[in-house]
Amino acid sequence: MRIRSKSSTGPRGRMARTIGVLTAALAVASGLVSAGVAGADVTTTQENPYERGPDPTEDSIEAIRGPFRVDTERVSSFAVGFGGGTIYYPTDTSEGTFGAVAVAPGFTADQGSMSWYGERIASQGFIVFTIDTNTRLDQPGQRGRQLLAALDYLVERSDRDVRQRLDPNRLAVMGHSMGGGGSLEATVSRPSLKASIPLTPWNLDKTWGDVQVPTFIIGAENDSIAPVRTHSEPFYESLPGSLEKAYLELNAATHFAPNISNTTIAKYSISWLKRFVDDDTRYSQFLCPNPTDRTIEEYRSTCPY
Template sequence: MARKGFAMRVLAPLVLVGGLTAGTSAAHASDNPYERGPDPTESSIEASRGPFAVAQSTVSRTAARGFGGGTVYYPTDTSQGTFGAIAISPGYTATQSSIAWLGPRIASQGFVVITIDTLSRYDQPSARADQLLAALDHLTGSSLRNRIDPTRLGVMGHSMGGGGAIEAANDRPSLQASIPLTGWHTTKTWSRMAVPTLVVGAENDGVAPVASHSEPFYEGMPAELDKAYLELNDASHYAPNSPNVTIAKYSISWLKRFIDNDTRYEQFLCPAPAESTISEYRDTCPHS
């Protein structure tokens, strides 16, 4: 039975077929025990749902410690082993509803995902960083802990939540991936960053212009770090607040590549992708 403040329900529209495809995927899985799901294709990572059926649970504000509660999305399949986990923060004045679409979309690709509310809508990046890490700690100690590999964790966030995702990764170098989405932070240089980071900026961002935020973030991280900079073509600061194929496609690829060490997704990151929705892409290919 779920503990108080952790109500659970299965998302009926998300019930999809899981499991590895025969042949190539099975061979890959034997080499890398963290691979989950069939061999990826352009269509599979662009799809609104991946190969895993997903269930949803709620962490009430009173049950949360160090963050404002949230919603957990997780694969129902337990036959393939544990999954990596990701915490996602909204931006300034926003609630988790603003980034809720990322939860089931990423979870259906084989991750446990928590989208969080913050303790205050006005929390700055440092506070959001602490809350992202508190949410990950909650997951690894929750009733879902047997589904999660606590050594394979990542963070994401929008705007100030994106700044929080950078700071959380800087504070906890054991994380496996960080993805700031049109991130905002007064600190531009992250010379100690050790976590593979995909920085997503938006060409027409008037709130956190790429020239003063996303680009300096990327350039201010170590040259030897596995990192990438993706700039959304003709997009605004609020592009991450609604379903976006480009954000989903490359976020999934990054998370798979670095949280699951799944080199099947390297093809979508290296060489640099060229498509009309991307105005600029930089990467430290090949990845280590």
């Protein structure tokens, strides 16, 4: 559109021309917004309020430490419902609250066997509670109840520094061996959980068709205590077909692989928690299509997420 002024020469003429062009442009823009133009895209994209940290990369999710600094809180063994433990939480408060995950050890083990998950996962933007069980001989059903009691402790009785950083509506469970079997038990008891990660899980119950929580099972190829053919694989296959689920089998690994710092376990556990506790689709790329790392013997999933 060309706007002609009454006077096209001299300073006043040039100023008038400039004002006229700006006025006309504003009028056109206003008309487009108020009336709408066929084919114009006026939609806006709302950002996910639970995204925490910078855009992820392979290096960032494999790192020993994530972008958040971490502090700890010790919980007494006299805590009601479980045997105490250690809470790892991000010190940052600028990005809002964080989701939380309770982590249970296996048969005869204590929280020390799971301590490496604490800072590694918390530094990626989660509150992590590695717990002791009431007795080291507790069975999966007992461990499942204790995982839920630990989450309740986080929400209701943890120190203010933890509670002010915690989103009570975004909670998850993890566990090793009988603690992994306990994770499955906890998901049945509390379907409001956002994610579950059983690690080389052991449980006499092989059918989990009632689970409604996104579940990521990690088995080990050379597990002789909870062999994948009688534990992890039937657990995974019994989960509902409509459920968001995945099964990762560690190549040449034993039952105790989850007790030692493991980049493969960390990488995909962090991605699963990010995707389903934080609803952060930036991490879908690490889960779908099925990964083929050399450390993975087999991977199954209901991808895409």
